[in-house]
Amino acid sequence: MPALAFKTCFRVVWADTDAAQVVHYSNYFRFFERAEEEFYRQLGFTFTDRAEKGLWFPRVEAFCQYKKPARFNDLLEVELSIEEFKEKSIKYGFKILNKETAVLLAIGHVTVVAADKRTGKATVIPQEIVEKLKRFSE
Amino acid sequence: MPALAFKTCFRVVWADTDAAQVVHYSNYFRFFERAEEEFYRQLGFTFTDRAEKGLWFPRVEAFCQYKKPARFNDLLEVELSIEEFKEKSIKYGFKILNKETAVLLAIGHVTVVAADKRTGKATVIPQEIVEKLKRFSE
Amino acid sequence: MPALAFKTCFRVVWADTDAAQVVHYSNYFRFFERAEEEFYRQLGFTFTDRAEKGLWFPRVEAFCQYKKPARFNDLLEVELSIEEFKEKSIKYGFKILNKETAVLLAIGHVTVVAADKRTGKATVIPQEIVEKLKRFSE
Amino acid sequence: MPALAFKTCFRVVWADTDAAQVVHYSNYFRFFERAEEEFYRQLGFTFTDRAEKGLWFPRVEAFCQYKKPARFNDLLEVELSIEEFKEKSIKYGFKILNKETAVLLAIGHVTVVAADKRTGKATVIPQEIVEKLKRFSE
Numbered sequence: 001m002p003a004l005a006f007k008t009c010f011r012v013v014w015a016d017t018d019a020a021q022v023v024h025y026s027n028y029f030r031f032f033e034r035a036e037e038e039f040y041r042q043l044g045f046t047f048t049d050r051a052e053k054g055l056w057f058p059r060v061e062a063f064c065q066y067k068k069p070a071r072f073n074d075l076l077e078v079e080l081s082i083e084e085f086k087e088k089s090i091k092y093g094f095k096i097l098n099k100e101t102a103v104l105l106a107i108g109h110v111t112v113v114a115a116d117k118r119t120g121k122a123t124v125i126p127q128e129i130v131e132k133l134k135r136f137s138e
Numbered sequence: 139m140p141a142l143a144f145k146t147c148f149r150v151v152w153a154d155t156d157a158a159q160v161v162h163y164s165n166y167f168r169f170f171e172r173a174e175e176e177f178y179r180q181l182g183f184t185f186t187d188r189a190e191k192g193l194w195f196p197r198v199e200a201f202c203q204y205k206k207p208a209r210f211n212d213l214l215e216v217e218l219s220i221e222e223f224k225e226k227s228i229k230y231g232f233k234i235l236n237k238e239t240a241v242l243l244a245i246g247h248v249t250v251v252a253a254d255k256r257t258g259k260a261t262v263i264p265q266e267i268v269e270k271l272k273r274f275s276e
Numbered sequence: 277m278p279a280l281a282f283k284t285c286f287r288v289v290w291a292d293t294d295a296a297q298v299v300h301y302s303n304y305f306r307f308f309e310r311a312e313e314e315f316y317r318q319l320g321f322t323f324t325d326r327a328e329k330g331l332w333f334p335r336v337e338a339f340c341q342y343k344k345p346a347r348f349n350d351l352l353e354v355e356l357s358i359e360e361f362k363e364k365s366i367k368y369g370f371k372i373l374n375k376e377t378a379v380l381l382a383i384g385h386v387t388v389v390a391a392d393k394r395t396g397k398a399t400v401i402p403q404e405i406v407e408k409l410k411r412f413s414e
Numbered sequence: 415m416p417a418l419a420f421k422t423c424f425r426v427v428w429a430d431t432d433a434a435q436v437v438h439y440s441n442y443f444r445f446f447e448r449a450e451e452e453f454y455r456q457l458g459f460t461f462t463d464r465a466e467k468g469l470w471f472p473r474v475e476a477f478c479q480y481k482k483p484a485r486f487n488d489l490l491e492v493e494l495s496i497e498e499f500k501e502k503s504i505k506y507g508f509k510i511l512n513k514e515t516a517v518l519l520a521i522g523h524v525t526v527v528a529a530d531k532r533t534g535k536a537t538v539i540p541q542e543i544v545e546k547l548k549r550f551s552e
Contacts, residue, residue: 011313013306013309013310013313014156014157014162014309014310014313015156015162015164015306015309015310017156017157018152018153018155018156018157019152019155019156019157019159019160019209019210020470020472021157021159022157022472024152024153025443025447025473025476026153026440026441026443026444026447027440029439029440029443030289030291030440033289033290033291033439033440034289034290034291037287037289037290037349041349047348047349056434058434058436058480058483059439059480060479060480061477061478061479061480062439062476062477062478062480063475063476063477063478064475064476064477065474065475066472066473066474066475066476069472071157072157072323073313073317073323149451151444151447151448151451152447152448152451153444153447153448158332158334160334163305163309163335163338164302164303164305164306164309165302167301167302167305168302168427168429171301171302171427171428171429172427172428172429175425175427175428175487179487185486185487194296196296196298196342196345197301197342198341198342199339199340199341199342200301200338200339200340200342201337201338201339201340202337202338202339203336203337204334204335204336204337204338207334210461211451211455211461290432290433290438291432291438291440293432293433294428294429294431294432294433295428295431295432295433295435295436295485295486297433297435298433300428300429302429347433348433
């Protein structure tokens with residue numbers, strides 16, 4: 001069975017753009033993160049629970065390749081998949097497409113590590129989170 | 139003796155701009171705040187001390203009038219003055235000028251309240267901070 | 277007949293927050309603008325048309341009063357209304373509420389001026405736009 | 415002769431941080447770009463000239479590895495070097511250190527392509543720019 005991907009759509013707002021009249025390159029990383037947040041939300045993670053458990057997901061690596069520019073008012077589709085799933089870290093892959101034209105705008109990845117909020121140290125991802133993420137990674 | 143004003147300069151960076159090829163209107167509030175931070179730094183406030191005392195300065199009001207656009211690579215001069223100084227709050231006035239042409243770009247104000255970090259409640263501004271701020275408010 | 281208000285909802289994302297673990301004060305202005313963009317979209321303005329007519333809506337004034345902090349993952353309701361409607365300018369009023377608790381978080385306004393893209397000068401708002409906006413202003 | 419590196423310092427401002435009380439991961443890319451802008455400025459590029467020649471430097475790839483968090487008020491040193499210098503593109507390498515502790519916070523790279531503003535197509539980097547950049551690339 002192929003791994004599932006999670007898809008979500010965002011509209012490019014004026015504040016995302018820069019003087020080249022395209023989305024500023026740093027904002028693609030904000031789109032990646034926002035897709036990740038919606039992914040957790042859809043899986044039923046309440047962020048309060050995560051906070052109570054004292055769990056963070058700090059980023060240790062981020063990458064983006066820019067294919068075509070996104071512009072104000074474009075509707076973007078962001079596709080998230082799990083590229084690597086380890087005991088203490090997850091590597092999320094991302095694709096951003098123009099939803100109306102289906103043109104691929106960017107691809108990238110972000111690696112997050114589960115960390116204990118108090119100690120700051122990497123920690124094993126809790127089993128109940130592993131269960132929910134598993135079907136997106138095989 | 140007239141009140142003193144504090145001045146600092148910032149260069150407009152590419153990420154400050156939007157698709158109208160001018161600085162995004164929300165970023166003027168970031169310039170205001172950054173001037174305020176440099177003002178505290180010049181007065182010798184160590185932010186660690188403030189944190190240890192459990193003091194925040196949340197904003198309760200912000201205003202900006204936009205006169206002329208600022209553009210990429212412009213050198214801005216931000217002038218901060220104290221417009222009102224109360225027991226628990228400070229109203230900072232701001233002017234932003236193009237440093238090279240002396241053209242006035244924006245005026246505004248921001249009101250901050252001293253607050254206890256733990257309770258979130260408004261609190262009297264500590265006397266040693268009052269002393270340092272006084273000569274900016276005559 | 278009372279004037280209509282336009283409402284839209286946004287989720288607070290991680291990138292909206294600052295080290296006080298609340299939404300950064302400048303980002304309320306981005307919420308205001310985003311509500312305005314959705315308002316235009318709902319009225320059927322195609323941004324391409326506006327660009328072809330060479331029309332901008334630069335901001336000349338912005339104001340916000342902060343009542344209660346918004347936090348990561350909060351669902352916000354932004355309400356837009358027309359507070360003043362002149363020949364060449366519109367003053368939009370905004371309220372931001374926590375959608376789940378109905379607590380008022382912020383109120384503000386933004387005044388925009390219709391401007392010719394080429395000359396940069398203020399210009400009369402085109403009649404077809406006036407028609408669409410009218411029912412929100414009386 | 416070893417290649418030269420360009421160094422510049424930035425103070426972390428409040429607006430750079432997020433609710434984890436560290437610099438938001440997307441903002442490292444803004445630091446990279448800001449260092450690149452100061453590098454061009456120091457080399458004597460006037461951005462007006464570049465605009466007149468109709469030259470852009472769109473980003474085609476960006477990468478960052480996060481080693482240690484940067485926090486509000488930290489003084490950062492950003493080091494820029496040229497990792498690859500081709501006919502139409504430049505790969506800039508970046509290191510970000512805490513200036514006071516000399517701790518390495520992040521490393522990364524950004525690849526930019528010279529592009530004609532009107533056509534959007536990749537173009538050969540003008541010889542006078544090549545001359546100025548050369549001593550940073552060998």
